[in-house]
Amino acid sequence: MNILITGGAGFLGTRLALALLERGSLRGRAIRTLVLADLFPASHPALLADARVRADTGDLLERLPALMQADYDAVFHLASAVSGECEADFELGLRSNLEATRRLLEAQRAQQARTGQAPLFFFASSVAVYGSDAAIPLPAVVQDDTLPTPQSSYGIHKFVCEQLLADYTRKGYIDGRAARLMTVSVRPGRPNGAASGFLSGIVREPLAGLEAVCPVDPSTAVALASPDTTIAGILKVVEASREDFGGRTAVNLPALTVTVAQMLEALGRSAGPEAVARVRIAPDAAVARIVGGWPARFESARAARLGLRADASFDDVIAQFRALS
Structure with a gap:
């Protein structure tokens, strides 16, 4: 083939x-x-x-x-x-x-x-x-x-x-x-031009000891895989x-629904409060409009019927990323 x-x-x-x-x-x-x-x-x-x-x-x-x-x-x-x-x-x-x-x-x-x-x-x-x-x-x-x-x-x-x-x-x-x-999270590598890119960055960068910016309100719910x-x-x-x-x-495809706040809580359980402290909330109206317009629950x-299931938790998603990093 x-x-x-x-x-x-x-x-x-x-x-x-x-x-x-x-x-x-x-x-x-x-x-x-x-x-x-x-x-x-x-x-x-x-x-x-x-x-x-x-x-x-x-x-x-x-x-x-x-x-x-x-x-x-x-x-x-x-x-x-x-x-x-x-x-x-x-x-x-x-x-x-x-x-x-x-x-x-x-x-x-x-x-x-x-x-x-x-x-x-x-x-x-x-x-x-x-x-x-x-x-x-x-x-x-x-x-x-x-x-x-x-x-x-x-x-x-x-x-x-x-x-x-x-x-x-x-x-x-x-x-x-x-x-x-x-939205696929957590992606390794460098940020791209996607409005959803921060949904990887707020985990990837803090785990690497770097600061990250979150452009939406932490209460924002998103659908991830x-x-x-x-x-x-x-x-x-x-x-x-x-x-x-x-x-x-x-x-x-199946979706795990979480809020940004829940993602940060999972980050804290995985890497401690110092990792969460590296994330700065800085609202960006353009990004918030795009991401906020997407559905979060499916x-x-x-x-x-095809046998597909969503990720069990965002803790599991972070563990998957850390295992490959």
């Missing part, structure tokens, strides 16, 4: 690549090649040492003509301009999120016409597709049938791409699977049969 991961050198892309290589197969077929497409090459030693891995480096939209000369049995489309970037640069969001995804889907449609086989296509969507609209207020708990009404450019891009994926699947061009990922839970969800979604996946719409029956 030949597999492409866009955003393959990023945090989730790297974790997904490592999980696939450790498994050695996908849908019962041995993994022969794993192409990691990103702006920069992968750096994890295990990926650099594996003969099955190939890097394709550069701007995805510019690289697509050369990249898609090969046929892929599966594509994991993780690459995206993140929430804060899309609000700050409208053109960047349109180009990186909408146009890149549309051209990638078109390349897969052309492949299906050549080979007669519909390739697997996984799209990483987001909880940001939800928001409260004046005509359709957001319910206290988001169910699988809650209507998405995104309130940010990023969320709108994700929802539009979900619908494109569904239509290409309906037409038989791909076997499309979309999953709405919760650990890296392990997120990767397990992605793999379960793509391994499921078409019937078990259920329809063509995106599935909401009942994800479809994910549960």
Whole structure:
């Protein structure tokens, strides 16, 4: 099996690549090649040492003509301009999120016409597709049938791409699977431009002896998932049969609901009050508006039927991060 991961050198892309290589197969077929497409090459030693891995480096939209000369049995489309970037640069969001995804889907449609086989296509969507609209207020708990009404450019891009994926699947061009990922915490490495980035930073930086800024009120509730839970969800979604996946719409992955205050309490239990003292509350209205517009509570029956469960507690999430640090 030949597999492409866009955003393959990023945090989730790297974790997904490592999980696939450790498994050695996908849908019962041995993994022969794993192409990691990103702006920069992968750096994890295990990926650099594996003969099955190939890097394709550069701007995805510019690289697509050369990249898609090969046929892929599966594509994991993780690459995206993140929430804060899309609000700050409208053109960047349109180009990186909408146009890149549309051209990638078109390349897969052309492949299906050549080979007669519909390739697997996984799209990483987001909880940001939800928001409260004046005509359709957001319910206290988001169910699988809650209507998405995104309130940010990023969320709108994700929802539009979900619908494109569904239509290409309906037409038989791909076997499309979309999953709405919760905010992943705790992410290692450097902060990125995501509005939700502080939900990792307020743990990661204090554990490293550094100060961190929290731009929202500590009472703010958020929906989170650990890296392990997120990767397990992605793999379960793509391994499921078409019937078990259920329809063509995106599935909401499980969420752990916590407040920022509860996250800091867990940090204190893990690393002591001195770690919590390194977090400074400095409200940022723009970030608070974006994050506060996302739902914090989910009942994800479809994910549960696939055997997926949320993280048990944020204490467990921190323990997972510290074990890998």
